[in-house]
Amino acid sequence: MTDLRTALPPRTEVVAFLQVAGVYLAIAALLVFNLVFTPNFATVTNLRLQLVQVAPVAIVAIGMALVIASEGIDLSVGATMAITAALLPLYLGYGVWVAIVISLAAGLLVGLVNGSLIAFAGMQPIIATLGLLVAGRGLALVFAEGRLTEIFDPTLNTLGNSAVLGVPISVLLALVITVAAGVAVHRTAFGRRLLATGGNRAAATLAGLPVKRTLVTVYVLSGLLAATAGLLTTARQGASDPSFVGLLIELSAITAVVVGGTPLSGGRVRILGTLMGALLMQLITATVIQQNLPDSAARMIQASIIVAAVYLQRGRGAS
Amino acid sequence: MVATRTEVSTRERRWRPDRAGAPIVLVLVLIGGTVLFGDSFASGQNLRNIALDSSYLLLIATGMTFVILSGGIDLSVGSLLALAGVLTAYGAQWGSLVAVALPLLVCAAFGLVNGLLIGRAMIAPFIVTLAALLFARGLAFAVSSEGNTVHIIPADLLLTRIGQASWLGVQAPVWFALVAFGLGWVLLNLTRFGQAVFAIGGSQEATELMGLPVARVRILVYVLSAALTGMAGVLIAAQTSSGLPTIGEGRELEAIAAVVIGGTLLSGGAGSLSGTLAGVLLLKVIQNLINQVGTLTAYYQQVVSGTFLIVVVLVQLRLARRRRR
Numbered sequence: 001m002t003d004l005r006t007a008l009p010p011r012t013e014v015v016a017f018l019q020v021a022g023v024y025l026a027i028a029a030l031l032v033f034n035l036v037f038t039p040n041f042a043t044v045t046n047l048r049l050q051l052v053q054v055a056p057v058a059i060v061a062i063g064m065a066l067v068i069a070s071e072g073i074d075l076s077v078g079a080t081m082a083i084t085a086a087l088l089p090l091y092l093g094y095g096v097w098v099a100i101v102i103s104l105a106a107g108l109l110v111g112l113v114n115g116s117l118i119a120f121a122g123m124q125p126i127i128a129t130l131g132l133l134v135a136g137r138g139l140a141l142v143f144a145e146g147r148l149t150e151i152f153d154p155t156l157n158t159l160g161n162s163a164v165l166g167v168p169i170s171v172l173l174a175l176v177i178t179v180a181a182g183v184a185v186h187r188t189a190f191g192r193r194l195l196a197t198g199g200n201r202a203a204a205t206l207a208g209l210p211v212k213r214t215l216v217t218v219y220v221l222s223g224l225l226a227a228t229a230g231l232l233t234t235a236r237q238g239a240s241d242p243s244f245v246g247l248l249i250e251l252s253a254i255t256a257v258v259v260g261g262t263p264l265s266g267g268r269v270r271i272l273g274t275l276m277g278a279l280l281m282q283l284i285t286a287t288v289i290q291q292n293l294p295d296s297a298a299r300m301i302q303a304s305i306i307v308a309a310v311y312l313q314r315g316r317g318a319s
Numbered sequence: 320m321v322a323t324r325t326e327v328s329t330r331e332r333r334w335r336p337d338r339a340g341a342p343i344v345l346v347l348v349l350i351g352g353t354v355l356f357g358d359s360f361a362s363g364q365n366l367r368n369i370a371l372d373s374s375y376l377l378l379i380a381t382g383m384t385f386v387i388l389s390g391g392i393d394l395s396v397g398s399l400l401a402l403a404g405v406l407t408a409y410g411a412q413w414g415s416l417v418a419v420a421l422p423l424l425v426c427a428a429f430g431l432v433n434g435l436l437i438g439r440a441m442i443a444p445f446i447v448t449l450a451a452l453l454f455a456r457g458l459a460f461a462v463s464s465e466g467n468t469v470h471i472i473p474a475d476l477l478l479t480r481i482g483q484a485s486w487l488g489v490q491a492p493v494w495f496a497l498v499a500f501g502l503g504w505v506l507l508n509l510t511r512f513g514q515a516v517f518a519i520g521g522s523q524e525a526t527e528l529m530g531l532p533v534a535r536v537r538i539l540v541y542v543l544s545a546a547l548t549g550m551a552g553v554l555i556a557a558q559t560s561s562g563l564p565t566i567g568e569g570r571e572l573e574a575i576a577a578v579v580i581g582g583t584l585l586s587g588g589a590g591s592l593s594g595t596l597a598g599v600l601l602l603k604v605i606q607n608l609i610n611q612v613g614t615l616t617a618y619y620q621q622v623v624s625g626t627f628l629i630v631v632v633l634v635q636l637r638l639a640r641r642r643r644r
Contacts (some may be wrong), residue, residue: 025543073445117633119628121630122636123629123633123636128632129575130628131576131626131632132629133572133625134569134572134625135624135629138622138623138624139618139621139622141621142619142622146618157403254446264446284514294461294465295460295463295465296456296457296458296459296465298457299453299456300454303450303452303457304454306446310443311440311444
């Protein structure tokens with residue numbers, strides 16, 4: 001790896017710099033652009049709205065980053081959010097905390113099934129989680145009988161729409177999760193095992209690491225974080241909408257992880273980069289909307305950015 | 320490891336229990352469906368519905384089989400299906416030729432860009448086609464003014480008359496899908512290109528060392544996948560006389576599921592188109608059977624399809640492991 005880099009021409013130093021700092025530069029550029037050209041951009045209301053909108057994506061993306069670090073992928077996160085949303089109104093009658101615990105437990109269960117299929121049955125992550133993507137959304141719609149249910153609950157309303165010291169609870173939660181994930185990856189034995197497993201599974205197994213347990217744990221974490229995102233989204237909307245909650249969020253989450261500089265090949269992860277990746281994609285969407293460009297343009301721009309970001313990372317074994 | 324002609328053909332013909340799963344289950348499901356629901360399932364009209372429903376998926380899954388055999392994946396097909404439909408309806412104002420050529424060319428161009436980014440720039444197929452998924456959907460919405468304009472295909476157009484025709488009691492899209500599938504089978508099993516696809520999926524390095532044009536083959540499988548998807552989009556538009564930018568969401572997953580259920584390994588290098596045909600029919604027959612059960616809602620289709628995918632792969636893994644011992 002190092003040999004390769006020194007052998008490359010100096011142009012690659014620019015590329016190497018962009019690989020590390022690209023997402024921050026892009027965010028800075030977009031912020032400056034919006035400050036100059038977008039009226040009412042730098043208002044507290046607008047900034048808060050942007051952060052509230054990005055929080056669920058960021059939370060799911062952190063879980064996705066951990067999964068990708070293990071050389072896996074989790075396509076079932078959107079379906080997990082739908083299951084969470086569908087279960088909440090069903091169990092509200094037993095008390096709001098019971099409902100919250102049950103819906104989070106459902107996310108944990110989805111993660112456990114994913115993790116077991118991958119770790120113990122040896123199934124490819126993309127297939128196992130694809131199965132749960134399809135079945136999970138169907139299950140959520142069966143639970144909810146395909147209907148949107150409005151939820152009137154003071155606790156959930158507080159969770160979704162209140163702020164502590166001016167910062168919305170969901171944003172606060174996203175920050176806490178980011179910090180916790182960062183500490184877990186870089187400061188704990190679990191983090192070391194995760195990166196070793198993702199970097200070279202055979203070597204990790206030979207070294208006697210609990211590879212299977214690590215894999216299950218990582219998918220359980222992803223499921224739990226997706227359930228949390230589903231809970232927050234449902235709480236903010238004041239309605240359980242299993243048809244649409246979390247639809248295609250797996251793509252946004254993967255995008256955030258990749259744009260944030262985590263290679264898909266596993267063994268490496270950038271947690272703060274992931275958060276910034278999610279923020280960047282949100283900023284792009286917001287900029288496009290505020291410049292009165294249509295939503296279709298936003299998608300095409302996002303697509304181009306994904307390809308550009310990954311193209312820049314190729315040198316680091318991202319393919 | 321690298322397949323010569325004889326090895327490829329024996330690989331196709333040898334009895335492989337881990338690949339025969341889908342046809343066996345398909346026969347069982349067909350018998351079960353007939354016993355349980357009788358004429359409402361086994362009627363000509365219902366079977367024609369299943370065939371029509373399967374034809375679009377068969378086109379997409381045929382291309383997907385090439386891509387997966389080469390060790391890749393194509394997530395963009397669902398969006399390309401919508402884009403092709405929209406472009407067909409949009410192009411219909413200039414006549415049938417434009418209505419067919421425009422979507423096919425645009426889809427092939429998408430496939431070419433996918434292939435170049437994957438085969439030459441060496442970006443992961445997953446990411447490239449994910450971006451294409453977003454881009455194509457965006458373009459489909461842009462062409463139809465964010466979904467506010469629905470282009471209609473005139474009923475007197477040649478395209479409409481062909482697309483909605485029936486020959487020998489079988490609808491036109493089914494014929495087109497069968498012909499494309501047959502050509503695909505020949506391409507995969509009887510040509511050097513097909514051998515190269517198998518070889519690259521087995522081991523890209525070895526294939527490169529053998530001097531096969533790896534990059535060119537990898538590019539072509541994505542062009543093929545996109546073009547076949549474009550064809551499916553044209554046929555859907557001709558059948559429904561309109562192009563909607565919202566169709567096809569999740570179709571990529573359905574196609575991948577059909578290919579995998581048909582016994583093709585997602586890691587590439589091993590599998591068959593006949594398996595894919597069985598996989599497509601199996602998915603569609605099961606969805607149809609669930610519709611026959613009046614008490615079950617359509618949502619159960621998804622639950623069963625997803626569970627089915629996992630169960631089939633679990634069984635394949637188990638059988639493959641036993642065979643290796």
